[in-house]
Each structure stands twice: as C-alpha cells, then as structure tokens.
Amino acid sequence: MSGDTTAGDSTVRIGLILPDVLGTYGDGGNAVVLRERLRMRGYRAEIVATGFGEPVPDSLDIYALGGGEDAAQRLAARHMTAHPGLQNAAHRGAPVLAVCAGLQVMGEWFTASDGPGGALRRVDGLGLLDATTEPGRPEAGGRVSRALVARGLVTPRHAPGRIIGEVAASPLVDGLTATLTGFENHGGNTTLGPAARPLGRVVRGTGNKRASDPEGPAADETLFEGAVQGSLVATYMHGPVLARNPELADLLIARALGVAPGDLAPLEMPDVEQLRTERLASR
Numbered sequence: 191m192s193g194d195t196t197a198g199d200s201t202v203r204i205g206l207i208l209p210d211v212l213g214t215y216g217d218g219g220n221a222v223v224l225r226e227r228l229r230m231r232g233y234r235a236e237i238v239a240t241g242f243g244e245p246v247p248d249s250l251d252i253y254a255l256g257g258g259e260d261a262a263q264r265l266a267a268r269h270m271t272a273h274p275g276l277q278n279a280a281h282r283g284a285p286v287l288a289v290c291a292g293l294q295v296m297g298e299w300f301t302a303s304d305g306p307g308g309a310l311r312r313v314d315g316l317g318l319l320d321a322t323t324e325p326g327r328p329e330a331g332g333r334v335s336r337a338l339v340a341r342g343l344v345t346p347r348h349a350p351g352r353i354i355g356e357v358a359a360s361p362l363v364d365g366l367t368a369t370l371t372g373f374e375n376h377g378g379n380t381t382l383g384p385a386a387r388p389l390g391r392v393v394r395g396t397g398n399k400r401a402s403d404p405e406g407p408a409a410d411e412t413l414f415e416g417a418v419q420g421s422l423v424a425t426y427m428h429g430p431v432l433a434r435n436p437e438l439a440d441l442l443i444a445r446a447l448g449v450a451p452g453d454l455a456p457l458e459m460p461d462v463e464q465l466r467t468e469r470l471a472s473r
C-alpha cells in the first residue's frame with residue numbers, strides 16, 4: 191500500500207476487477223470482506239471496481255476477481271490482456287485473489303465455450319499462473335444437479351462433466367492452518383505446472399483436475415485445490431471464499447500491509463465460526 195502502514199494513515203485500495211463480467215457467483219463479496227476486516231482494525235479501506243471497457247489500474251493494494259461463465263471469461267482475458275494493470279501489480283508483488291474463472295484466466299490457457307452448448311476454443315490466459323484448463327469429460331463423472339439442468343442453468347451437453355458441490359481442503363501454504371471451505375461449480379479441469387503450487391489438499395470435493403480423469407494422476411493419488419504462485423492465490427472456491435475463510439482474508443491483508451498475519455489484531459466473529467462449522471459439516 192502507498193504511504194504508512196499504520197492503521198488509519200492511508201487508504202488500502204482493493205481492486206475488484208471486472209465484477210460486471212466475472213460476477214456470476216457472488217465473488218464480489220471477497221472485496222467486501224477484505225474492506226470490512228481492514229476497517230474493523232482501524233484502517234481506511236475502499237473498493238475500486240473496474241468494469242469492462244475500463245483500464246485496469248496497476249497502483250492498487252490488493253486485487254480480487256471472481257467466477258463467470260465461459261463466454262464472459264473469454265471477454266475478461268481479452269480485456270485484461272489489453273489493459274495489463276493487474277499483471278503489472280502482481281509483478282511488483284501486490285496480492286491477487288482469483289476465483290474459478292479468474293483462476294483459469296490467470297493461467298497459460300484455458301478452453302471455453304462461446305455460450306451454453308457452443309463451440310469450445312482454446313484461449314490464451316494472462317500467464318501469471320503455470321496452469322492450463324481443459325473441459326471436464328463426461329466420463330469423469332462430475333456430480334450433476336438435476337435441478338440445475340431442469341432449470342436450464344446447466345445444459346445437458348455440458349452438465350455431465352461439470353463439478354458442482356461443497357469442497358474442503360487442508361491448506362498447504364505458510365500462514366494458513368484452518369481447513370479451507372467453499373463451493374465449486376466448474377466445467378474446466380485445471381492442471382498445474384511446476385512453477386505453481388497447490389493451495390490445499392482436497393479432503394472433500396474435487397478442486398483441480400480430477401484423479402479419475404484418464405489423463406490425470408493415478409486414481410489413488412491425492413487431489414489438490416487451487417494454486418499459489420508469486421503474489422497470486424487462486425482457488426475454485428466460491429462462498430465467497432474469504433467470507434468462509436477469514437484466515438485466508440487476513441493472509442492477503444497482511445501481505446498488502448507488509449506485516450506478518452500474526453501482527454493483525456484478532457477479530458472475534460462468532461457468526462463466521464458458525465458458518466464454517468455448518469459448511470464443513472454439510473452434506
């Protein structure tokens with residue numbers, strides 16, 4: 191952040207990138223969580239929303255981008271390639287949180303349709319994450335909600351390979367100890383390259399490329415969720431993920447402030463603990 195990191199001395203600016211394009215799954219709540227956790231500790235904080243068509247600023251303190259449909263994430267990739275403010279900020283070390291479609295866009299490439307039932311195309315990502323994303327395979331047996339198909343929210347053509355449901359993971363990143371919890375809803379299967387490390391080890395759900403995929407790791411191998419690389423934290427977890435995982439929110443805040451997570455004043459929030467307990471126990 192620019193200026194002194196003492197509480198109240200300057201404003202922490204949280205970039206919410208393309209909420210009009212990558213806003214389908216409520217991930218804009220992550221920026222709200224960051225702002226409120228900062229404000230509760232006495233920092234001034236504001237959300238700077240950058241819409242489609244606007245240049246992405248490179249001077250913000252934290253960046254968040256969320257999930258979206260295939261066609262929308264193709265637009266997002268094109269826009270962010272033309273306006274590389276987030277990439278410039280990531281290269282100087284600004285924390286970036288990218289969720290689902292956001293994760294895929296951060297990678298080397300992803301395959302996405304141009305609409306429900308539309309043609310699949312390989313699209314270049316931003317290259318901030320050593321990862322590639324391919325469409326799920328029907329034979330991979332993703333859990334499909336018949337209700338979603340009936341309501342037309344998932345097309346039968348795409349539904350069989352779609353991965354939908356609760357996901358939980360043991361964190362594999364320094365500074366995180368609590369089980370990560372979220373909700374996943376994706377057709378893409380992401381494979382990490384050697385420069386990326388997984389965010390967590392899956393204890394429930396799927397996360398990255400399914401072990402049962404014939405081209406994936408052996409079926410008895412551990413599944414992993416999300417990825418970290420440089421200042422980027424990427425995950426398939428909606429929720430919003432930072433509402434369900436305050437420890438992750440504080441890790442991003444601490445990095446933005448240049449302090450250790452343990453230096454942040456603890457926040458007692460029984461409602462959040464109750465939410466976590468409920469979601470981790472849900473079927």
Ligand SMILES: NC(=O)CC[C@H](N)C(=O)O
Pocket residue numbers: 215256257258259260263289290291292375376377378379
């Ligand atoms: N939830 C999402 O962001 C979905 C991402 C992407 N469109 C997929 O289906 O894989």
